[in-house]
Amino acid sequence: MSFFGLTDPYIWGAYVACFLCVIVCCAIGLMVKKDTGEEEDE
Amino acid sequence: MTAGVSIPIFIGMLAVFAAVTVGLGYFGYRNTKNNESFLLGRNKTSPLIIGLSYGATFLSASAVIGFGGQAATHGLSMMWLCFLNLFVGLLVAFLVFGSRTRRIGRKLSASTFADLLGKMYNSRGIRFFTAALIIVMMPIYCAAVLKGGVNSVAVITGLTDYYDVILILMAVIVGAYVIYGGIIAVMYNDALQAGIMFVGMAVILVVTFSALGGVTDSFTALSELWTGSGAAGTLDGFNGWTNFSDFGSNEWLLVVTTFLMGVGIGALTQPQLVVRFMSAKDDHMLDRSLIIGSIFMLVIVGTAYTCGALSNVYFMENQGELSYAYVTNTLGLGVDFIIPQYILEVFNGVLGGDFFVCLFLLSLVCASISTISALMHTVGAAGGYDLYTLAKNRQKETVMDSQNVRVNRICTAVMMVVVVVYCYLMPKDIIAKATSLFMGMTAAALLPCFAYGLYAKHRRDKRAAVASITAGTAVYLFWTLFINSSGSAFLPICRWLTGSQVLFTGSIMYVDAIVIALPISIAVMVITLLIDRRTLRSGSPQPAED
Numbered sequence: 001m002s003f004f005g006l007t008d009p010y011i012w013g014a015y016v017a018c019f020l021c022v023i024v025c026c027a028i029g030l031m032v033k034k035d036t037g038e039e040e041d042e
Numbered sequence: 043m044t045a046g047v048s049i050p051i052f053i054g055m056l057a058v059f060a061a062v063t064v065g066l067g068y069f070g071y072r073n074t075k076n077n078e079s080f081l082l083g084r085n086k087t088s089p090l091i092i093g094l095s096y097g098a099t100f101l102s103a104s105a106v107i108g109f110g111g112q113a114a115t116h117g118l119s120m121m122w123l124c125f126l127n128l129f130v131g132l133l134v135a136f137l138v139f140g141s142r143t144r145r146i147g148r149k150l151s152a153s154t155f156a157d158l159l160g161k162m163y164n165s166r167g168i169r170f171f172t173a174a175l176i177i178v179m180m181p182i183y184c185a186a187v188l189k190g191g192v193n194s195v196a197v198i199t200g201l202t203d204y205y206d207v208i209l210i211l212m213a214v215i216v217g218a219y220v221i222y223g224g225i226i227a228v229m230y231n232d233a234l235q236a237g238i239m240f241v242g243m244a245v246i247l248v249v250t251f252s253a254l255g256g257v258t259d260s261f262t263a264l265s266e267l268w269t270g271s272g273a274a275g276t277l278d279g280f281n282g283w284t285n286f287s288d289f290g291s292n293e294w295l296l297v298v299t300t301f302l303m304g305v306g307i308g309a310l311t312q313p314q315l316v317v318r319f320m321s322a323k324d325d326h327m328l329d330r331s332l333i334i335g336s337i338f339m340l341v342i343v344g345t346a347y348t349c350g351a352l353s354n355v356y357f358m359e360n361q362g363e364l365s366y367a368y369v370t371n372t373l374g375l376g377v378d379f380i381i382p383q384y385i386l387e388v389f390n391g392v393l394g395g396d397f398f399v400c401l402f403l404l405s406l407v408c409a410s411i412s413t414i415s416a417l418m419h420t421v422g423a424a425g426g427y428d429l430y431t432l433a434k435n436r437q438k439e440t441v442m443d444s445q446n447v448r449v450n451r452i453c454t455a456v457m458m459v460v461v462v463v464y465c466y467l468m469p470k471d472i473i474a475k476a477t478s479l480f481m482g483m484t485a486a487a488l489l490p491c492f493a494y495g496l497y498a499k500h501r502r503d504k505r506a507a508v509a510s511i512t513a514g515t516a517v518y519l520f521w522t523l524f525i526n527s528s529g530s531a532f533l534p535i536c537r538w539l540t541g542s543q544v545l546f547t548g549s550i551m552y553v554d555a556i557v558i559a560l561p562i563s564i565a566v567m568v569i570t571l572l573i574d575r576r577t578l579r580s581g582s583p584q585p586a587e588d
Contacts, residue, residue: 004257004258004261005257005258005259005260005261005262005264005265005284006118006261006265006284007265007284008284008285008286010119010285010286011117011118011119011121011284011285011286014118014119014121014122014124014125015121015344017122017125017129018121018124018125018128018340018344019340021125021128021129021132021133021336021340022128022336022337022340024133025128025132025133025332025333025335025336026332026333026336026337028137028329028332029089029329029330029331029332029333030333031329032326032329032330
């Protein structure tokens with residue numbers, strides 16, 4: 001399997017993992033409600 | 043190095059940059075009303091500022107030129123460091139550590155990492171140790187970053203005769219806005235510098251792929267460079283720039299244990315990053331800053347490592363040599379100059395090339411300054427806030443945090459001088475390794491007790507924390523100074539005592555200290571916790587407190 005010319009899954013897997021990470025980060029950031037809510041202590 | 047920088051354009055850019063920096067420094071100064079605003083600046087933050095500031099602080103010139111040069115040498119396996127930066131350094135750091143750090147920090151009125159750890163365990167010893175660790179170790183990392191930035195500027199502009207002047211100038215500019223503007227100036231300047239870095243690196247990525255014929259052609263050409271025999275700068279087990287090295291080989295041990303694990307895991311206990319969590323007004327602010335932070339990190343780190351590896355194709359086509367051989371052997375420069383040299387050559391003849399080379403140079407200056415400013419602020423606070431508070435409390439037999447901004451400022455200024463001195467004492471090509479050393483040391487010593495302190499349901503076990511810190515520190519130092527070949531280059535104690543650089547030769551000398559020290563530190567903490575819990579259950583007297 002080739003991914004933009006990269007054939008080693010341990011290498012293209014790193015790129016895929018990076019993009020997935022950014023997608024998860026963006027999803028978490030976008031799902032946050034605008035209201036700040038109450039200050040909650042531990 | 044190939045001359046290719048338009049000095050007038052660069053000076054023009056620098057002048058505008060300096061003016062805005064001074065303006066933001068003044069903004070910070072006007073808004074620094076007390077010690078809390080100097081150390082945390084909670085009322086002046088936003089998701090954008092926190093995301094960019096976190097990213098710019100995390101990624102220094104070390105990430106761009108230090109690790110970019112390592113990617114040119116060791117190949118695209120370094121992209122796993124990009125993943126670890128994103129996953130561990132951002133996602134795990136914000137979700138697992140961020141909100142709890144912010145809440146507990148606010149509840150305990152903690153203003154620094156050392157302050158937080160000390161108050162979590164109600165231990166002056168832990169606070170002292172953490173502050174001392176920051177003061178001793180952080181200047182090494184800071185000097186590596188400063189040196190990297192100055193080296194690049196001096197060599198790329200051809201102003202190597204003015205190395206000392208550039209070094210002092212950069213230190214004075216950073217020192218001035220950190221000392222007067224505090225964390226507010228640091229974070230706002232970080233955001234400005236992050237913006238410049240983002241544009242600079244994005245342009246480099248586009249130009250690289252366009253110069254090499256597109257994404258697929260670039261990677262295919264890089265794959266075809268590997269002939270099956272060893273490449274200069276690599277170790278046994280290297281399989282080319284587009285393949286991961288053989289599991290357990292010397293090359294694998296170096297890349298995985300030193301670069302990937304040392305830096306990837308170490309990011310969790312960076313005192314300057316922990317302060318960013320405590321600066322947030324609420325948890326939602328931290329979550330929203332993940333958007334900007336993740337995109338920023340992917341572009342900066344991904345570009346540096348991808349272009350670093352692809353520079354082999356460019357240099358082979360244009361100079362007939364691989365990056366490492368061309369830059370180190372032919373040009374007589376270090377690995378840290380592979381990326382700068384590549385930028386100079388790839389933009390040569392490109393429309394607006396002068397402008398983009400200057401933009402890259404400014405990006406490097408920004409990358410260095412953003413990290414140095416955060417480090418200096420942290421070192422200054424460790425001395426001027428933590429140690430000063432401990433000294434005052436001991437003298438007056440009180441328990442009160444210092445509110446003296448002036449002591450923080452003086453301490454920051456003194457440490458800036460120490461960092462400049464370090465720059466002259468450190469060996470060359472040390473940027474990436476110095477970064478690994480600092481991050482690895484803090485992780486081995488402090489990560490277990492920090493994580494446990496954040497999540498402990500009952501009273502935190504101080505004895506377990508002290509045992510873990512002691513074991514992590516001792517093992518890390520021993521392994522670094524006597525076993526690991528990279529680490530023993532810093533302080534050749536082993537050579538002085540035994541006559542050889544390390545105690546044992548073979549693959550073990552490529553294993554980074556964090557791989558050994560962190561598990562031991564965790565194990566010691568768990569074992570002590572279990573012993574103390576059993577002692578408590580059996581009704582025996584509680585272990586003595588320090």
